[in-house]
Amino acid sequence: MEEIKIQGARIHNLKNINLTIPKQQLVIITGISGSGKSSLxxxxxxxxxxxxxxRSIGILAGLDNEDRFDTIEGIGPAVAVHQNTIRQSNPRSTVGTKTGILNQLALIYASDGKALEEEREHLSPSAFLYTTADGMCINCQGRGAYYDINLEQLIPDKTTTLLEVYENLKVTAGFLRILKKKYDMYFGTPFWQLPEDIRDEVVYGTYDNGKQSYCLERILKNAYEKGEDVEEIYAKTECPDCHGERVSDDAREVFLHGKQIGELGQMTLTGLLDFLDGILDEELSQFSKNVVKHVRRKIKHLIQFRLGHLTLYREMSSLSGGEVQRIFLHLHLESGLDSLIYVFDEPMAGLHPSEKQIMIKAVKELRNIGNTVIVVEHDKEMICQADHVIEIGPKAGVEGGTVVYQGDYEEYRKADTLLSQYLSGKCLMPERTVRKRSFDEEDSLILEHAGTHYLKNLTVAFPLHAMVGIAGLSGSGKSSLIEGTLLKRLASASKFNKAFASKFNKAFASKFDKAFPGKLGHATGIAGVERISCFVKISQEPIGRSASSTPASYIGIWDKVRELFAAQPEAKRRNMSAGHFSFHSKGACPDCGGSGYERIFLTADFSVDKQCQRCHGKRFQEDSLFVEYKGKTITDVLDMSIADACSFFTDQCSIVKPLRILEQMGMGYLTLGQPTSSLSGGEAQRVKLAKELGRQRGGNVLYVLDEPTTGLSLYDTALLLKLLDQLVTSGNSVIVIEHNTEVLKNCDYIIELGPEGGDRGGEIIAEGTPEQLIDNPNSRTGRYLK
Structure with a gap:
């Protein structure tokens, strides 16, 4: 069939829509956040x-359990990559293993590598791979680094009891009960007087079927992964045996053109290509020449996809959604498969304007070899290249879920939809209330001699009480400058008297760096910390990876909602507490444990979810659903949109205040019980921002945002710009790492890094107002701001 025909699609907020989608074309699905485009x-x-x-191969027979549509015809095998996919956390999954380049290099080293001792036995290819028992460094088990707990720093007082240790780490009441059953007789004992075996178990836990028990290491690791400031007591330390090269002693004694394989793993792809180009033909056998030729072609392709700044040892879990999708595109273009349906989620995210044509060319190439490419996208340049455009809307949540346009791009620009008006120029981005035009060091934060990663000894002034944009190509050093250096310096300075930290910063930093090398980012100091009251980091990191984390729990209203239900007459009659209205406590369905589904593993790492037959996905046990508040059960409340909840809880000020902030930010479409792991990076940032704005901070705050327009349509971007403008006009400061030209045009000041990515970046190539960047010939961004 040449078309995909859908009848009666009605999952989530889709309103029984009918669609015919052409196959073997580039199809763009767009719409404002929450309109239903991702559902489709x-x-x-x-x-x-x-x-x-x-089902066709007999695996899913009888497992379809959701009434999502009436009929679908013409569908084929589908492959997808989400922006918010939880990527592998296994540190052994790296760019080198994912692309297969490390395996290819191992073949070359096994064939033509030169050992320091000529008489040593020949090594097999597996001996050069950190993923094998033969090849990994024994000390770090192929990780290249491990995490150290500084117990003396964590528990400096020798009289601190085990119970006080847990309380200081804010262990929840539930876990504290479990720990009390296990260590009750030791709770009153000073930690440093515990028997050695008990102390080791408390710190490092025990393992059952590979799963670590609840322990201090697990607590600190969770805090570290959430971005909490625990680096003084729990930090990544380079392996002293392999120095980050990950491989064994034997592998490190074999060289190719003067380099060990672990050294190649630490090079950027751009640097690795230069290295391979420099190898002389006489150094290689014909077999290795053929392998090198293949590897060079693969690396060149990855560099074309603007991934040259990555190293082979870069962990997949640390990549942005855009970087993951570009690696995915590379692999599938290499495979040459056709007749598939590819579904992409904002592949333009994280790309500088100058890099977007590469992505457009790649998805077109995927289409040209005979595939159907469906892209959920907001980017103007990608939309204008579409063979077929579908807009879902008109708005979000209950006001969305219908097809407001379907057809070609030229007709779309003439249509009168919410988003097409931004493409045609009928709707314009809001202008800033007041633009700051003059900048001086007396009202700035000044970071001195930053050298983190590839930064080239930068001294940077960040104007305060202004909106400052950080621009540059992928991998040019934006995150190293802000997250890797500035925020670490601010975090350390905030722990000390600010005037002291500012006045004696260089001496303080030198002393601290000797004790904890690299923990503050590599810089000699920071000045002007006393000019802000505090800082708030709002990153793209997930705000919860489990299905039990929801917007309601994250913004702090869920406990209050459960207490309301526990206070109802029916709940009191049944002797029910707030725990009976939690789906991961007493209220959980006994069959599915409060998840709402049964997970069926088809292979070790591939599973499908089947709706729980007992609770039918409601997650609660029956008694919990007999209690109502204003005619609604606890499940009904979880299913409410934020907009509806604002009306429903109008008489509960402590509940409704943070909800109203989310509604004002255009997020009224989210439901209270939606798993936060399903939010896009942009949505997660706005929820974090709403939580921060709900706190009473008293002004003069520095807000730092990392690509907040990810996942946002032009309509939603306009709402975000109004919010950022309000923050600045209220006396705060904003630093935003961003590629979106609409945001950069609205900045008071822009700092641009480059000129390229990785080891070819890390310099300031332009800075000033947007107008000054337009006139600056060195700027790679200015030409897109016109």
Whole structure:
């Protein structure tokens, strides 16, 4: 069939829509955040493509349990990559293993590598791979680094009891009860007087089927991964045996053109290509020449995708959604498969304007070899290249879920939809209330001699009480400058008297760096810390990876909602506490444990979810659903949108205040019980921002945002710009790492890094107002601000 025909699609907020989508074309699905476009692309097209294939080979027979649509015709095998996919946390999964380049290099070293001792026995290719028992460094088990707990720093007082240690780490009441059962007789004992075996178990836990018990290491690791400031007591330390090269002693004694394989793993792809180009033909056998030729072609392709700044040892879990999708595109273009349905989620995210044509060319190439490419996207340049455009809307949540336009791009620009008006120029981005035009060091934060990663000894002044944009190509050093250096310096300075930290910063930093090398980012100091009251980091990191984390729990209203239900007459009659209205405590469905589904593993790492037959996805046990508040059960409340909840809880000030902030930010479409792990990076940032704005901070705050327009349509970007403008006009400061030209045009000041990525970046190539960057010939961003 040449078309995909959908009848009656009705999952989430889709309103029984009917669609005919052409195959073997580039199809863009757009719409404002929460309109239903992802429900159509991923929950209908991708899921059904995957499920029909699995049913055809007899795997999913009888497991389809959701009434998502009436009929679908013409669907085929589907492949998808989400922006918010939780990527592998295994540190052994790296760019080198994912692309297969490390395996290819291992073949070359096994064939033509030169050992320091000529008489040593020949090594097999597996001996050069950190992923094998033969090749890994024994000390760090192939990780290249490990995490150290500084117990003396964590528990400096020799009289601190085990109970006080747990209380200081804010262990929840539930875990404290479990720990009390296990260590009750030791709770009153000073930590440093515990028997050695008990102390080791408290710190490092025990393992059952590979799962670590609850212990100090697990607590600190969770805090570290959430971005909490625990680096003084729990930090990544380079392996002293392999010095980050990950491989064994034997592998490190074999060289190719003067380099060990671990050294190649630490090079950027751009640097690795230069290295391979420098190898002389006489150094290699014909076999290795052929392998090198293949590797060079692969690396060049990855560099074309603007991934040259990555190293082979860069962990997949640390990549942005855009970087993951570009690696994914590379792998599938290499495979040459056709007749598939590819579903992408904002592949333009994280790309500088000058890099976007590479992505457009790649998705077109995927289409040209005979595939259907469906892209959920907001980017103007990608939309204008579409063969077919679908806008879902008109707005979000209950006001969305219908097809407001379907057809070609030229007609779309003439349509009168919410988003097409931004493309045609009928709707314009809001202008700033007041733009700051003059900047001086007396009202700035000044970071001195920053050298983190590839930064080239930068001294940077960040104007305060202004909106400052940080621009530059992928990998040019933006995150190293802000997250890797500035925020670490601010975090350390905030622990001390600010005037002291400012006045004696260089001496303080030197002393601290000797004790904890690299923990503050590599810089000699920071001045002007006393000019802000505090700082708030709002990153793209997930705000919860489990299904039990929801917007309601994250913004702090869930406990209050459960207490309301526990206070109802029916709850009191049944002797029910707030725990009976929690789906991971007493209220959980006994069959599914409060998840709402049964997970069926088809292979060790591939599973499908089947709705729980007992609670039908409601997650609660029956008694919990007999209690109502204003005619609604606890499940009804979780299913409410934030906009509806604002009306429902109008008489509960402590509940409604943070909800109203979210509604004002255009997020009224989110439901209170939506898993936070399902939020896009942009949505997660706005929820974090709403939580911060709900706190009473008293002004003069520095807000630092990392690409907040990820996942945002032009309409939603306009709402975000109004919010950022309000923050600045209220006396605060904003630093925003961003590629979006609409945001950069609205900045008071822009600092641009470059000129390229990785080891070819790390310099300031332009800075000033947007107008000054337009006139600056060195700027790679200015030409896109016109």
């Amino acid at each position: 692309a991923f929950d209908i097209l991708f899921e059904e493509g995957k499920n029909q294939y699995l």
